[in-house]
Amino acid sequence: MLKIKVKKGHNINIAGAASGEILAPQKNTTVSLSPENFRYIKPKLLVKENDSVKLGDPIFFDKLNPEIKWPAIASGTISKIIYGERRAVKEIIFNVDPQIENDNSSGKDKKLSNKDDVVNYLLEKNMWPFITQRPFNKVANPSDNPKSIIVSLANTAPLSVDYNFTLASNKDSIISALINLKKLTEGKLFVAVRPGEFNYLSDLDFIDIVEVEGPHPAGNVGVILNHISPISSKDIVWTVQGHHLPILGKLFSDGIFDPTMIINLSGPIVKNPSYFKSRIGASLESHCKGNLSTDKARIISGDVLTGKESMMNGYLGFYHSSISVIEESFDRSFIGWLHPGGSSKYSVFNAYLGGNKSPYSFTTLQNGSHRAFVPIEAWEKVFPMDIYINALARSIEANDFEEMEQLGIYECDEEDVALCSFVCPSKTDVGAIIRKGLDTVYFDK
Amino acid sequence: MNFLKKILAESGKLFDEGKPLSFAYPLWEATDTILFSTDSQNKSGPHIRDNMDIKRTMFFVVIALIPCYLFGAYNIGYLYSEAMGISSSVMNDFIIGMTYVLPILIITFIAGAICEISFAIIRKHEINEGFLVSCALIPLTMPPDVPLWQVFMGTSFGIIIGKEIFGGVGTNVFNPALTARAFMYFAFPTKISGDKVWAVGPDGYSGATALAIPANPVEYDTASNLFAASTQFDYSLTNMFWGLIPGSIGETNKLLILLGAIFLIYCGIASWRIMVSCVFGLVFTSVLFNLLSYLTVDGILQSGGTPNAMLTITPLQHILIGSFLFGTVFMATEPVTSSHTNTGRWIYGFLIGVLTVIIRSINPAYPEGVFLAILIMNMFAPLIDYYVVQSNIKMRLNRNV
Numbered sequence: 001m002l003k004i005k006v007k008k009g010h011n012i013n014i015a016g017a018a019s020g021e022i023l024a025p026q027k028n029t030t031v032s033l034s035p036e037n038f039r040y041i042k043p044k045l046l047v048k049e050n051d052s053v054k055l056g057d058p059i060f061f062d063k064l065n066p067e068i069k070w071p072a073i074a075s076g077t078i079s080k081i082i083y084g085e086r087r088a089v090k091e092i093i094f095n096v097d098p099q100i101e102n103d104n105s106s107g108k109d110k111k112l113s114n115k116d117d118v119v120n121y122l123l124e125k126n127m128w129p130f131i132t133q134r135p136f137n138k139v140a141n142p143s144d145n146p147k148s149i150i151v152s153l154a155n156t157a158p159l160s161v162d163y164n165f166t167l168a169s170n171k172d173s174i175i176s177a178l179i180n181l182k183k184l185t186e187g188k189l190f191v192a193v194r195p196g197e198f199n200y201l202s203d204l205d206f207i208d209i210v211e212v213e214g215p216h217p218a219g220n221v222g223v224i225l226n227h228i229s230p231i232s233s234k235d236i237v238w239t240v241q242g243h244h245l246p247i248l249g250k251l252f253s254d255g256i257f258d259p260t261m262i263i264n265l266s267g268p269i270v271k272n273p274s275y276f277k278s279r280i281g282a283s284l285e286s287h288c289k290g291n292l293s294t295d296k297a298r299i300i301s302g303d304v305l306t307g308k309e310s311m312m313n314g315y316l317g318f319y320h321s322s323i324s325v326i327e328e329s330f331d332r333s334f335i336g337w338l339h340p341g342g343s344s345k346y347s348v349f350n351a352y353l354g355g356n357k358s359p360y361s362f363t364t365l366q367n368g369s370h371r372a373f374v375p376i377e378a379w380e381k382v383f384p385m386d387i388y389i390n391a392l393a394r395s396i397e398a399n400d401f402e403e404m405e406q407l408g409i410y411e412c413d414e415e416d417v418a419l420c421s422f423v424c425p426s427k428t429d430v431g432a433i434i435r436k437g438l439d440t441v442y443f444d445k
Numbered sequence: 446m447n448f449l450k451k452i453l454a455e456s457g458k459l460f461d462e463g464k465p466l467s468f469a470y471p472l473w474e475a476t477d478t479i480l481f482s483t484d485s486q487n488k489s490g491p492h493i494r495d496n497m498d499i500k501r502t503m504f505f506v507v508i509a510l511i512p513c514y515l516f517g518a519y520n521i522g523y524l525y526s527e528a529m530g531i532s533s534s535v536m537n538d539f540i541i542g543m544t545y546v547l548p549i550l551i552i553t554f555i556a557g558a559i560c561e562i563s564f565a566i567i568r569k570h571e572i573n574e575g576f577l578v579s580c581a582l583i584p585l586t587m588p589p590d591v592p593l594w595q596v597f598m599g600t601s602f603g604i605i606i607g608k609e610i611f612g613g614v615g616t617n618v619f620n621p622a623l624t625a626r627a628f629m630y631f632a633f634p635t636k637i638s639g640d641k642v643w644a645v646g647p648d649g650y651s652g653a654t655a656l657a658i659p660a661n662p663v664e665y666d667t668a669s670n671l672f673a674a675s676t677q678f679d680y681s682l683t684n685m686f687w688g689l690i691p692g693s694i695g696e697t698n699k700l701l702i703l704l705g706a707i708f709l710i711y712c713g714i715a716s717w718r719i720m721v722s723c724v725f726g727l728v729f730t731s732v733l734f735n736l737l738s739y740l741t742v743d744g745i746l747q748s749g750g751t752p753n754a755m756l757t758i759t760p761l762q763h764i765l766i767g768s769f770l771f772g773t774v775f776m777a778t779e780p781v782t783s784s785h786t787n788t789g790r791w792i793y794g795f796l797i798g799v800l801t802v803i804i805r806s807i808n809p810a811y812p813e814g815v816f817l818a819i820l821i822m823n824m825f826a827p828l829i830d831y832y833v834v835q836s837n838i839k840m841r842l843n844r845n846v
Contacts, residue, residue: 012493307492365486430490
């Protein structure tokens with residue numbers, strides 16, 4: 001067993017963590033699949049509005065890689081297709097028909113013995129998009145040979161779902177998923193867990209357990225890989241979201257696509273932060289309606305650091321498993337920069353008296369104006385990788401391809417540097433810089 | 446408050462793009478955000494942000510400097526009363542000192558604000574709070590009797606040449622406050638070279654600074670003996686620590702500087718690595734020089750010339766004499782012009798310590814070596830970073846083979 005102890009980082013003490021009971025949401029009558037959740041693809045639709053579809057039917061494919069198709073995440077009808085600029089498909093909305101949905105017994109256990117079998121099975125079932133890759137954090141390319149595969153069951157992001165709780169009843173499907181994922185690589189299959197969690201995994205001799213300790217971003221796959229098996233410019237590592245393991249597991253063992261999963265709704269202005277038995281692409285309204293203490297709310301699909309801003313009538317992103325809600329605040333306090341401190345100020349710097357103790361109600365306020373970058377060792381405090389993030393950001397801004405590669409752009413992803421943006425006194429969006437760098441090297445390849 | 450907010454919001458419209466006052470937008474933005482914290486929103490990326498911003502960061506450095514100002518003013522008055530042979534109360538001393546400190550402070554801020562604001566308007570960038578720190582630092586490095594027009598010249602030079610021509614805060618190579626200090630040192634040497642004492646007193650009042658004593662001894666002796674023999678001022682270690690000696694306004698009391706250092710380190714604003722390694726470098730080199738002086742005077746390396754008493758200054762004396770601590774705590778740690786990597790910070794600080802002693806001891810023409818040492822290392826900081834980053838690149842290349 002590998003052990004990682006991450007020291008640099010920070011667990012943000014944010015109010016509104018979900019409590020440990022699982023509720024049923026108000027009816028998920030519509031769900032959505034948005035091609036915008038997938039990077040670097042050119043979607044081509046296979047369905048029209050009002051078509052009736054069944055779970056797992058192909059909905060669209062990638063023109064750049066036509067063998068990869070995306071599955072219907074519900075049985076029912078396609079109620080609406082929303083187009084963006086230049087008729088790019090933005091969102092496909094399904095009307096869920098529970099009648100057809102329950103009649104989902106098509107599958108049969110299939111013997112999958114090697115990589116090709118598993119790949120073909122996933123492609124044929126339109127389930128390939130669950131497999132993503134590093135670098136670039138995009139849908140994997142089936143013809144690649146990954147150096148290793150990594151799954152992180154240690155979720156450290158603020159207000160994210162606790163896998164030890166949400167996946168507690170999925171032992172069999174998780175094992176089934178891991179058995180088949182292992183066939184995809186000649187290298188290792190790393191599974192990251194927190195100490196004392198998922199103890200049954202230690203019986204599986206084909207996986208390499210990585211025990212992760214420390215504050216966020218310790219549980220990010222990028223950070224873990226940087227510690228145990230760094231990605232070079234030629235490497236590709238595949239990864240699967242922890243909450244997608246049961247879905248893949250059921251697909252492998254029973255041959256059925258079950259899009260249900262446990263998600264959480266949390267945040268300082270959520271009246272009753274809790275877990276929900278929900279599904280991929282669920283409507284946010286069915287979870288949030290009547291559960292928010294103010295109308296001035298920013299509803300985020302995903303966690304507060306890396307999630308995507310959405311609206312009441314929006315939907316959960318394909319890879320997301322939590323809904324976070326914070327207040328849209330426009331408060332301007334008089335001479336705010338002179339504020340002595342107290343419970344209304346949160347900072348990783350010791351710059352306020354008596355802060356950080358009780359869970360803090362963060363808002364959308366930037367808490368300062370954007371300024372030229374002043375390197376006071378803020379990023380380094382919360383960036384636990386052996387990368388000079390400051391130098392890397394500079395090389396990206398200077399568009400220096402070679403240096404970006406040399407400084408380890410392939411090992412980073414936006415989510416790994418989200419805390420850097422959080423702490424930056426100059427309010428720099430480090431994630432956007434890293435994404436710009438990744439895009440640059442991606443399109444150059 | 447709401448009334449004020451409304452006025453600001455209304456007046457802000459005059460500064461929008463296309464409006465007659467749009468050129469002065471940075472000025473309005475600065476006023477607006479000084480009065481009320483900004484309501485800028487997190488757009489993408491992290492939806493929540495830490496409460497620390499550049500305003501507060503810079504303001505904290507200024508807070509750390511305030512005790513130095515207060516003591517500096519008192520010290521000027523105290524030395525004045527001593528020189529005039531009158532007895533005076535602490536308050537009275539303080540007020541006398543303030544009559545010297547305040548004009549310098551005001552002139553510095555006027556010069557600094559003119560430069561910063563005009564560049565912000567011309568270059569269309571925000572007014573960066575960093576100039577407050579530069580302007581708060583400059584008076585503390587000045588002798589109390591410096592002519593105000595020289596302060597104005599020096600500050601303008603420091604802000605423009607030290608910072609603005611490189612693109613403003615964040616891209617400057619040299620510490621603006623030290624650039625100002627260096628400019629004045631070389632442009633107006635009669636007032637600020639630092640071999641003669643800087644204190645206010647009767648006409649023609651002068652004396653030797655602590656560093657000038659071993660630099661120009663009448664007869665060779667160790668520095669400690671020379672200090673003890675000096676009658677005009679008390680250059681004992683304790684008195685140099687407490688700071689009742691002539692010097693630049695802000696550097697004499699070492700306790701207040703140390704308190705400032707602790708404050709800045711605790712808040713996570715200044716780099717403790719730089720401070721510690723500066724002291725390491727200084728101690729290392731001065732011990733080496735002590736050894737050298739021992740060998741040249743009494744030992745095997747006896748040379749023909751006059752021995753250099755500067756070599757006999759002990760590490761502790763080096764730390765307490767002159768502006769070493771002030772420069773280490775407030776100048777060397779300036780984040781933009783120092784190294785940007787932690788390994789680099791260790792090297793950068795160490796070399797500042799080394800260079801300080803070398804400039805002080807080997808070349809007694811420049812008795813105060815700290816500011817030159819820091820400026821030289823400002824110049825080399827990017828080079829240090831380059832090699833630190835290269836070693837990371839090499840490590841990554843080897844790993845990927």
